[in-house]
Amino acid sequence: MGLEDVFSLVMHLPIRYIDETIVTPIRDIQMGVLSQIEAEVVRAEIVYKPKKMLIVQVKDASSSLQLRFLHFYPSQMKMFEAGSRIRVLGEARHNLFAFEMIHPQCKPIKEGDVLPEALTPIYSLVAGVGQKTVKDAIHKLFIHFDLKNYLKDSFLPTIYEKLRLPNLYESLKSIHHPKDFKEVTSHETFTSKAYQRIIFDEFLAQQLSLRSNYLIRRALSAMPLKAKNKLTTIFMDKLEFELTEAQKKVVQEIKNDLEKNYPMQRLLQGDVGSGKTVVATIAALQVIENGSQVAFMAPTEILAEQHYRKLTGWLNPLNIKVAWLTGSQSKKDREISLNMTESGEANIVVGTHALFQEHVIFNKLGLSIIDEQHRFGVEQRLALRKKGQLDKAIEPHQLMMSATPIPRTLSMSYFADLDVSIIDELPKGREAIVTKLFSEDRRNEILKRVHEVCHQGAQVYWVCPLIEESEALQLQTAEETYLNMQCHFKDLKVGLVHGRMKSSEKQKVMSDFVKGNIQLLVATTVIEVGVDVPNATLMVIENAERMGLSQLHQLRGRVGRGSLKSTCILLFQKKLSELARQRLKVIFENTDGFIIAQEDLNIRGPGEFLGIRQSGAPMLRIANLNRDFKLLEEAKTIADQLLEDYPEASHLHLKRWLNHANERVKV
Known part of the structure; x- marks a missing residue:
């Protein structure tokens, strides 16, 4: 069961409680309610029809009852000798012939046996470990x-007194052996002081872990890269748009970080289309002016390619060389890029995770920029950080970008080891995207609308459904949709893009769409991130109910990139599950990514939202971010102070609560 020491055993908390403190006369038992009786065995017999089972008749002073066992051992028969007294716990019901309990818990009782004084805890189990084994082990503790000494607090009582929380021993004793149902009710809602104490300790361990890693990082060395502002000024003057106030603020934060002599580790959050790439480019220029290189990593080839084209367009006029590395390149192109990277001729190297393969050697890596950072596993991010350090003591700076806004609760809890910057406004002149919900039977109206939009000179995305079970099926659906659209819209130019196409084919289709040579683009969800076509004003998403909130929000962000009014139509099947209905309601009512992310967190919980399995963040077993937010705030407030004033106690607290979870948080 993974219970390998005293602490993990005592932290194996009950999932519910049963009341064995009272005995009910058989006459007063209610149907379907768990009841305990004390009775005398009248007789026990094994019957063979309709199948083998053990039937036991019992009685007390008020009435009689039948017990039925479908699985039993010969040794059990000894307990059911006529005249024996037994205590029985189960739910009673009527069958055609008798008033009975099926498979109740039974134990023999002797004269003078007393009833338990506390409620009985029930624990989660695995095959081969019974309730009695776990109960006995915890009772022995x-x-x-x-246990009182073993669980003594690492910190001074004043920390807990301020929050009016009991000590750990008393808290666990109350949870394993509650006195009454009033106490149980508050345990079951996690509002009891005992549970609040455990939740606070868990949050505190998480904060101490992340903040200590933050401090460890500050003790590492990085190259301070002073802002020289030559290239940056030329670049900013050439931009066709002006930065928003939010972008300017974030640019300044990153600029200050890069000038420090310890590695920056900043998470840049911004909603779809808020202009994160420009901010990252300005950061890259500061690094290049100091003679260092920049690695720019994206999760998909389509997105990496788009960054490559955008950066080349922006930076070639400034005499800055951008190289391109991906898994599907020809051997010759790859060799050229690898040589440019190793010699330092390439100032920026853009690519997918091909960037951190062993044979990629940087001349002098000063900054790695990771787009859509949640798509990469911890090990992958770490591999990039360790790249190209000629001097192993010098770490590159790291900027992570995410267009999936992270709710405040999550960033406080799982990103407390990072500095977080937020771009919270969209560029001027952007119109809000209108979202509409259409059920499948209104498809013809939508087709008519697509036709109108294309004839007005704008462009349309038609996104095919996500088919988790099979990539082949998804491909087939996309190809069928494409053929249907070609037949239906004979006067329109229709294109198709999906993940299985060769990189060069994808690039050709996307560039035709950007140039306006394709009016209607049928696509799978590969266009989810980053594709930028200002003239596309309508998106239709088929089977929108199959997709997650962040994916719908990302897809919707592909339209509304220019100053034209844009619409996103979510096409759904008639039979909706409750969860799908919830999701569609959220996306229909909100365009703010942060609100959508918070709702997504409420619906899915943090584990799924972050993909924690790969994010390596310390798991929370009992604490819940939404429910216990106030305690998280308390833990966050004092973590830095505790690390500074009580480093040893902090270490002990961490060791107790995060035994194995701590290793991979360091990334």
């Missing part, structure tokens, strides 16, 4: 082991 409280009776025979010096």
Whole structure:
């Protein structure tokens, strides 16, 4: 069960409680309610029809009852000898012939046996480990082991007194052996002081872990890259648009970080289309002016390619060389890029995770920029950070970008080791995207609308459904949709793009769409991130109910990139699950990515939202971000102070709560 030491055993908390403190006369038992009786065995017999089972008749002073066992051992028969007294716990019901309990818990009782004084805890189990084994083990801890001393607090009581929280021993004792149902009710809603204490300790361990990694990073060395502002000024003057106030603020934060002599580790969050790439480019220029290189990593080839084209267009006039590395390049092109990277001729190297393969050697890596950072596993991010350090003591700076806004609760809890910057306004002149919900039977109206939009000179995305079970099926759907659209819209130029196409084919289709040679683009969700076509004003998403909130929001962000009014139509099947209905309601009512992210977190919980399995963040077993937010705020407030004033106690607290989770948080 993974219970390998005293702490993990005592932290194996009950999932519910049963009341064995009272005995109910058989006459007063209610149907379907768990009840406990004390009775005398009248007789027990094994019957063979309709199948083999054990039937036991029992009685007390008020009435009689039948017990039925479908699985039993010969040894059990001894307990059911006529005249024996037994205590029985189960739910009673009527069958055609008798008033009975099926498979109740039974134990023999002797004269003078007393009832338990506390409610009985019930624990989660695995095959081969019974309730009695776990109960006995935990009971022994409280009776025979010096648990009080073992669980003594690492910190001074004043920390807990301020929050009016009991000590850990008392808290766990109350949870394993509650006195009454009032106490149980508050345990079950996690509002009891005992649970609040455990939740606070868990949050505190998480914060101490992340903040200590933050401090460890500050003790590392990085190359301070002073802002010289030559290239930056030329670049800014050439831009066709002006930066928003939010972008200017974030540019300044990154600029200051790069000038420090310890590695920057900043998460740049911004909603779809808020202009993160420009900010990242300005950061890259500061690094290049100092003679260092920049690695720019994106999760998909389509997105990496788009960054490459955008950066080349922006930076070639400034005499800055951008190289391109991806898995599907020809051997010759790859060799050229690898040589440019190693010699330092390439100032910026853009690519997918091909960037951190062993044979990629940087001349002098000063900054790695990771787009859509949640798509990469921890190890992948770490591999890029370790790249190209000729001097192993010098770490590159790191800027991570995410267009999936992270709710405040999450960034406080899982990104407390990062500095976070937020671009919270969209560029001027952007019109809000209108979202509409259409059920499948209104498809003809939508086709008519597509026709109108294309004839007005704008362009349309038609996104095919996500088919988790099979990539082949998804491909087939996309190809069928494409053929249908070609037949239906004989006067329109229709294109198709999906993940299985060769990179060069994808690039050709996308560039035709950008140039306006394709009016209607049928696509799978590969266009989810980053594709930028200002003239596209309508998007239709088929089977929108199959997609997650962040994916719908990302897809919707592909339209509304210019100053034209844009619409996103979500096409859904008639039979909607409750969850799908919830999701569609959220996306229909909101365009703010942060609100959508918060709702997504409420619906899915943090584990799924972050893909924690790969994010390596310390897991929370009992604490819940939404429910216990106030305690998280308290833990966050004091973590830095505790690390500074009580480093040893902090270390002990961490060791107790995060035994193994701590290793991979360092990334």
